[in-house]
Amino acid sequence: MSVSKNWTVLAVPVISVLFGLLAGAIIMLVSGNDPAAGYAALWNGAFGDSFYTGETLRQMTPYVFAGLAVAFAFRTGLFNIGVEGQLLVGWLASVWVGLAFELPKFIHLPLAILAGAAAGAAWGFIPGFLKARLRVHEVIVTIMMNYTALHVTNYFIRDVISDGADATDPVHETASLQSEFLQSITDFSSLHNGIYLAVVAAILMWFMLEKTTLGYELRAVGYNQHASEYAGMSVNRNIILSMVISGAFAGIGGSMQGLGTFGNMFINSGFSGIGFDGIAVALLGGNTAIGVVLAALLFGALKVGSLNMPIESGVPNELVEIVIALIIFFVASSYMITWLLGRFKKKEAK
Amino acid sequence: MDYVIEMLGIRKEFNGFVANDNITLQLAKGEIHALLGENGAGKSTLMNVLFGLYQPEAGRIRVNGKDVHITDPNKANDLGIGMVHQHFMLVDTFTVTENIVLGNEPKKFGTVNMKKAEQKVRELSGQYGLSVDPTAKIADISVGMQQRVEILKTLYRGAEILIFDEPTAVLTPQEIKELIGIMRALIKEGKSIILITHKLKEIMEVCDRVTVIRKGKGIGTVDVSETNPNHLASLMVGRDVTFTTEKTEAAPAHNVLEVRGLSVNDSRGVPAVRNLNLDVRAGEIVGICGVDGNGQTELIEAITGLRKAAEGSIQLNGKDITGFKPRKVTEAGVGHIPQDRHKHGLVLDYPIGTNIVLQTYYQKPYSKTGIMNYKEVYKKAATLIKEFDVRTPSETTLARALSGGNQQKAIIGREVDRNPDLLIAAQPTRGLDVGAIEFIHRRLIEQRDSGKAVLLLSFELDEIMNVSDRIAVIYEGQIVANVDPKTTTEQELGLLMAGSKKGADERV
Numbered sequence: 001m002s003v004s005k006n007w008t009v010l011a012v013p014v015i016s017v018l019f020g021l022l023a024g025a026i027i028m029l030v031s032g033n034d035p036a037a038g039y040a041a042l043w044n045g046a047f048g049d050s051f052y053t054g055e056t057l058r059q060m061t062p063y064v065f066a067g068l069a070v071a072f073a074f075r076t077g078l079f080n081i082g083v084e085g086q087l088l089v090g091w092l093a094s095v096w097v098g099l100a101f102e103l104p105k106f107i108h109l110p111l112a113i114l115a116g117a118a119a120g121a122a123w124g125f126i127p128g129f130l131k132a133r134l135r136v137h138e139v140i141v142t143i144m145m146n147y148t149a150l151h152v153t154n155y156f157i158r159d160v161i162s163d164g165a166d167a168t169d170p171v172h173e174t175a176s177l178q179s180e181f182l183q184s185i186t187d188f189s190s191l192h193n194g195i196y197l198a199v200v201a202a203i204l205m206w207f208m209l210e211k212t213t214l215g216y217e218l219r220a221v222g223y224n225q226h227a228s229e230y231a232g233m234s235v236n237r238n239i240i241l242s243m244v245i246s247g248a249f250a251g252i253g254g255s256m257q258g259l260g261t262f263g264n265m266f267i268n269s270g271f272s273g274i275g276f277d278g279i280a281v282a283l284l285g286g287n288t289a290i291g292v293v294l295a296a297l298l299f300g301a302l303k304v305g306s307l308n309m310p311i312e313s314g315v316p317n318e319l320v321e322i323v324i325a326l327i328i329f330f331v332a333s334s335y336m337i338t339w340l341l342g343r344f345k346k347k348e349a350k
Numbered sequence: 351m352d353y354v355i356e357m358l359g360i361r362k363e364f365n366g367f368v369a370n371d372n373i374t375l376q377l378a379k380g381e382i383h384a385l386l387g388e389n390g391a392g393k394s395t396l397m398n399v400l401f402g403l404y405q406p407e408a409g410r411i412r413v414n415g416k417d418v419h420i421t422d423p424n425k426a427n428d429l430g431i432g433m434v435h436q437h438f439m440l441v442d443t444f445t446v447t448e449n450i451v452l453g454n455e456p457k458k459f460g461t462v463n464m465k466k467a468e469q470k471v472r473e474l475s476g477q478y479g480l481s482v483d484p485t486a487k488i489a490d491i492s493v494g495m496q497q498r499v500e501i502l503k504t505l506y507r508g509a510e511i512l513i514f515d516e517p518t519a520v521l522t523p524q525e526i527k528e529l530i531g532i533m534r535a536l537i538k539e540g541k542s543i544i545l546i547t548h549k550l551k552e553i554m555e556v557c558d559r560v561t562v563i564r565k566g567k568g569i570g571t572v573d574v575s576e577t578n579p580n581h582l583a584s585l586m587v588g589r590d591v592t593f594t595t596e597k598t599e600a601a602p603a604h605n606v607l608e609v610r611g612l613s614v615n616d617s618r619g620v621p622a623v624r625n626l627n628l629d630v631r632a633g634e635i636v637g638i639c640g641v642d643g644n645g646q647t648e649l650i651e652a653i654t655g656l657r658k659a660a661e662g663s664i665q666l667n668g669k670d671i672t673g674f675k676p677r678k679v680t681e682a683g684v685g686h687i688p689q690d691r692h693k694h695g696l697v698l699d700y701p702i703g704t705n706i707v708l709q710t711y712y713q714k715p716y717s718k719t720g721i722m723n724y725k726e727v728y729k730k731a732a733t734l735i736k737e738f739d740v741r742t743p744s745e746t747t748l749a750r751a752l753s754g755g756n757q758q759k760a761i762i763g764r765e766v767d768r769n770p771d772l773l774i775a776a777q778p779t780r781g782l783d784v785g786a787i788e789f790i791h792r793r794l795i796e797q798r799d800s801g802k803a804v805l806l807l808s809f810e811l812d813e814i815m816n817v818s819d820r821i822a823v824i825y826e827g828q829i830v831a832n833v834d835p836k837t838t839t840e841q842e843l844g845l846l847m848a849g850s851k852k853g854a855d856e857r858v
Contacts (some may be wrong), residue, residue: 219700224693226693228692229656230694230708332568
């Protein structure tokens with residue numbers, strides 16, 4: 001029984017992606033474009049040569065962290081919509097530490113990343129604390145905290161770190177994630193060392209949830225607070241801890257942007273969108289570590305590859321947004337897919 | 351005999367597992383027909399076949415003498431078959447009337463004609479003696495009332511045949527009496543009833559005939575007037591069952607639990623336990639007996655640390671454990687079989703194996719320096735599953751997938767295995783069949799015989815009188831009497847539970 005169940009777990013996201021691409025093809029056909037050319041351009045733009053592959057992996061990196069943040073909270077029964085805000089404050093904290101100190105690299109870089117994690121964790125602590133103590137729903141608080149983060153970070157960039165500038169200076173080289181090696185093998189893409197951290201983070205999340213007593217507790221509280229309390233676990237402590245860990249993942253996602261991709265932080269007129277895409281990544285990845293990594297790779301490829309579509313095939317890159325939306329739609333309506341699979345199996349049996 | 355429903359030779363398989371094998375059930379017009387079987391015997395499957403949720407692999411269904419093919423629940427409704435589910439299907443924030451007419455609303459200019467609907471509900475409830483307030487919100491009425499709403503829902507849809515799925519499992523003794531009255535009124539109005547149950551007493555009291563199934567097979571149909579509970583139980587379980595649990599004289603020693611002057615408030619802040627005193631000694635089973643809502647739940651929650659005591663002290667083996675957190679209470683030597691096994695007893699989405707270490711996961715050998723050792727966890731689980739006869743495909747099966755009886759056995763295994771000095775068993779046999787009940791009672795008595803103190807809470811008088819060595823009657827948050835189960839009677843207990851003092855002949 002467990003074998004067929006695992007198969008369904010995998011089948012839903014895979015079929016959703018195929019359906020999404022298929023629907024995208026139909027839309028291209030209807031709007032007078034050539035789907036084959038469009039998808040060829042998408043593929044070339046994502047994996048066509050080493051430069052594009054590097055860009056895809058770079059784009060994937062923060063998605064992994066955002067996806068892990070959402071998935072971690074979700075596995076412990078919480079819905080962290082505040083990944084976007086936690087990512088922004090993590091970004092700022094990393095850049096700040098990257099600018100403010102002059103230290104050897106082996107101290108400076110970890111310190112900058114830890115600062116990002118701590119800032120994200122603090123941003124996650126507030127909704128966790130409010131939920132634990134006052135039963136305020138975390139969705140409401142985290143949504144509000146996103147806006148707070150956006151404007152607070154903008155204020156710090158303009159008025160605290162710089163003197164009225166739109167962006168901070170680049171972080172010191174000792175706090176940078178940029179890698180000459182990775183750039184050289186990817187034809188000078190912006191790929192940076194963060195990709196290694198993303199993989200480590202995924203393994204860490206898996207280990208924490210599946211192998212530790214902390215994970216046993218957190219998941220138990222997520223499934224059934226009453227039974228957890230009966231068993232002597234502290235429900236409130238676990239709620240706060242879960243939001244703090246989730247926020248830390250999101251915060252490091254921000255470090256990836258600040259120390260790797262951009263090397264600085266600039267005034268954001270709106271959300272980066274990575275935190276919200278993280279919800280989709282977690283959903284598509286079934287809230288598992290390996291699933292999040294694969295879904296983040298897909299999202300990275302779609303986002304980066306789409307930029308090549310108008311150039312190579314004349315298909316507008318907004319089409320990829322539609323495809324992503326449809327993939328999410330099909331995952332969310334997984335019930336429909338499992339039902340279809342059930343019908344299919346029955347017919348086969350007959 | 352005229353049959354309104356005939357299910358002939360029904361067979362239903364799930365992936366090679368035969369849930370129903372050649373079962374025949376014939377319901378005569380105007381009778382209450384019991385469908386009796388252990389948990390997992392295939393009662394629900396059979397009724398789901400009748401209700402159109404499953405299609406049988408073999409067999410025929412006849413309604414009023416005509417062959418029918420019931421493809422879905424709507425078809426069953428059209429044929430006049432209505433189901434009163436065990437877990438109510440009601441919208442909490444809707445009124446009684448809104449729930450009853452849901453999906454079948456009387457309309458007026460495209461809006462719901464609530465006046466007419468209320469009128470209809472009043473008529474129906476008057477006709478069958480089901481007094482409910484049509485304008486009350488579901489969230490505000492008692493479980494017994496909610497069940498009446500479920501019954502009215504089927505009647506509103508014109509049901510002639512009503513299926514009651516374990517209707518008494520959630521009711522208090524008083525509500526059960528009322529339900530029996532309602533069922534009789536329904537029969538008088540020409541309805542026919544199938545009663546799914548494993549409670550033999552109820553069958554003896556209200557049913558005309560009973561069809562027994564065991565492990566998916568039809569054992570046969572007998573007239574209730576020609577049978578007795580012992581015979582029915584042996585038909586159901588397939589062997590002789592003893593109702594009075596065999597046990598030797600208790601040899602109580604020192605006090606294990608001492609509760610002095612305990613007061614506890616309920617969730618609304620109203621005193622539920624008032625200045626209560628209670629002793630439980632090593633080597634005895636003390637049964638707490640009382641009508642639901644007299645402070646039993648709060649008492650147990652206070653002892654186990656789930657609720658704060660307002661006043662008084664709780665001592666375990668002479669050590670003050672008042673105000674201890676649940677983990678400290680557990681570590682001090684208290685085992686707790688909780689009243690609601692789904693809410694408190696198990697994490698249903700965890701494998702049954704990891705549920706076994708719910709309180710001990712942080713200790714060796716199940717974990718070391720924060721890292722779980724699932725191999726040890728499952729090893730332990732496998733031992734307990736075998737020892738406590740938990741029927742599960744494997745240790746990694748989700749707890750949710752197990753039947754109620756097996757979930758309960760797993761909990762009892764977990765609590766007993768920790769070898770606590772005080773074992774609190776709150777309604778340990780609720781909703782279980784006679785086989786499982788017998789097993790659990792034996793285990794409780796074994797604990798007592800090995801010198802442990804056992805505190806038993808139950809709403810079943812039979813259970814209290816059979817298993818306890820001493821009965822403490824609770825009324826309005828106080829222990830009003832300690833009686834000897836060997837010399838007391840149900841009548842005496844009934845009076846004490848209702849608040850009349852011992853020896854007084856008038857009820858207050």
